[in-house]
Every structure is written in structure tokens, then in C-alpha cells.
Amino acid sequence: MTKDCVLVINCGSSSLKFSLIVPESGKTLLTGLAERLLSADASIRINLDGEKIIDTLPAPYDHQSALSHLVSFLYEHKFEQRLLAIGHRVVHGGENYSQPEVVTEVVEKMIEALAALAPLHNPVNLIGIRAAKLAFSHLPQVAVFDTAFHQTMPKTAYLYGLPYQLYAQHSIRRYGFHGTSHYFVCKQFAKLNQQAMEQTSVITAHLGNGCSIAAIEDGKCVDTSMGLTPLEGLVMGTRSGSLDPGIVFHLCRQLGYSIEQVDNLLNKESGLLGISEISNDCRTLEEAIEDEDNAQANLAMDIFCYQIAKTIASYSASLTKLDGIVFTGGIGENSSLVRERVVNRLKLLNVVMDDEANSATRFGNSGNIAKDGATACWVIPTNEEWVIAEQTYQLINEAN
């Protein structure tokens, strides 16, 4: 049997997402999610050929149990014979990694050391890598970093207005995240417009539960809205995005917040959820606006869209040309309301929306939603898993 598949693993603290992909075509053979890991009601769902197979997981209900279950499934369906390698999403690669890496002991140690910058993500990504090494000891493992695509930013964009030694000695700088997604939609934009990626300059807006925007000049990232952590930048589902750092002192000194409470407030209780006091979910807010004309939901959406438009407009200082704007992520791909509110604020950039195209371009469709003659404005569904599979495949081919 031909070896033609990569298993892509995205490991969270209590979840493990996976997909089996043919890197050359992007064909997805199966996808799945193990959730509520480390609790007795841990379960695993595998989607294969339109069928959903759901199972409970045995003790100790951990990432290893999930992978053992997946290995048995792959053997049962003879997929293991087609496996070339395992590709892992790793959140933080710091300044060390601007490209994917075959996982070696050195790379593992570096991912561990970089946990200082991403304490919530890198340690769980490592759990996934180590569990996969045990489960698939005969296969190469590749780490694909979420920060890698942003490593081309110039110092002007990535340094904060802080004493330089905090960067030099403690690596405090903007790194940016969602790099794989920004890279993918830029590449797709180039392909759809029949131009080389190296000559493509776009502003890409990844709008999901987490949201970030990137300015890409000639295929290289020159600025992005997330920072040292994914908290900076846009208002998101539950994250506040950028704010006056003085608010943190005020919360601690005047209102008695602890650091943990501030962390929780800014990461989990703010954003669309905090402003609307209804939900972090864009669909729920759209329903509240549509069905009951809810003013607070409307305000939350307005603030959200204003910040997106303001960030896009600010990147006219970062680029020397603009081929187009790209919307992606669950909200960017599906919410015509958000796109309309954003685009209506970008008239100075000559972005003019075609309302019909905007309403029609949802649910996995790609398309230009701008009027003829206006700055192109594309909706392009992202596919981070395909990028991870493709980069894993390329790297192991180069290594052989």
C-alpha cells in the first residue's frame, strides 16, 4: 500500500484534535476529537466517510489513552499502512523556529524551554508529541509552529516601547500567532488570483474564538496584532485584546484584584462575552440582534468590528501595496454581518462591498465580496491541518 498520509495532531490541555490528510491533495480521510481528557467522562469522536463514531475512553483518560484508541482504529481500517509521519501543531517556537522541525531531543527541550513564553500551550503540545512518539515509535514526528510565519517581522513591528534589555535578556517582544492560518490564506489568495505568493501583499483577518490580523508584504509577514501572548490586539470571544496597561494597576490597587483574577478577567470574561453579557459566540449575538434587537449584543459586535477595521486600516503604514483583504476563521468565513460592518468602515482604503456576494459567500465557499474596481476583499476558508500535513511531508522528504 502506498504511504501517502500524515496524521496531524493538535493537543490542548483537555483535548486532542486529529486529522488524517493526504498532503499532496489536501484530502482529509478522517478527523476526530478526544475531549474532556483527564476526567472520567473522557470521550473520543472519529468522523469517517460521513459517519461519526463515538466511544468513551478507558482510564487513565489521558492523551495517551486517546492516542492508543486512535492507533487501534487506524490499524482496524488499515490506515496505519499509509502513514508517512505525524505533524504536530506547536504554539510557540520563539525566535528559534521560523520553519517546521523534525522533533529531536534538542527540539523537545527547546519546546519545553519556550513554555516560559506559552505556559498554557507548549507543555500540552509536548504531551501530544511524547504520546505520539510512544504510539508511533517508527514514524518521524514534525513540529509546526504557530509563531513561525511571523518571524519575518522587522524589529520596528515586533519590539514594544519597553527597555531594550527586556527583549535582549528575556525575549519579551511581539511573536504573533495563527501563523499557519495567515500563511495558508495568503497562499490561497495568490493561487486564486494567479499570482506568485512572493509578489502578494494582503491583510489577512483570522476571526474565530481567537482573532488576529496580519500584514503580509510579498508573501512575508511584516506585522500582526497578537503579541507576546494571544491576548494582545483585537477584541475576541472572551479576550479583551489591547487595552491601557494602567487598567491592570487600577484593578489591582483600587479594586483588589489578584494577578490570577486579572488574568482570568482579561482572558476568559472579557471580549464579546464581557461586553454583551450574553455570549462569546458570534452566532448567538447575531441571533440576539436579529430576534430581539438586543442593544448590548449590538454594541459588542460594533466594538468588535470597529477594532478589526481600525487594525486593518493601521496596516497601511506597514505595506507598500495592497492586493486585497482576506477574511477567514469561523466568523470571517461565515458572518456576513461582521464583514459588512468591517468593510463599511474601510471606504478610505477603497473597499466597497458587493452585498449579494457577501451574503452568498459563507459555509466553506471562497470568493471576492468586493465590487468590481474596488480593493479586492476575499473570503477564504482556512485549513491549518493541511498546512501542517504539507510542511511535515516536505520536511521528511528533504530529510530523506
Ligand code: ADP
Ligand atoms: P476557533 O478559534 O476555536 O477555531 P472558529 O474558527 O471555529 O474558532 O470560530 C468560532 C466562531 O465562529 C464562533 O464565534 C462562532 O459563532 C463563529 N461562527 C461559526 N459559524 C458561524 C455562522 N454561521 N455565522 C456567524 N458566526 C459563526
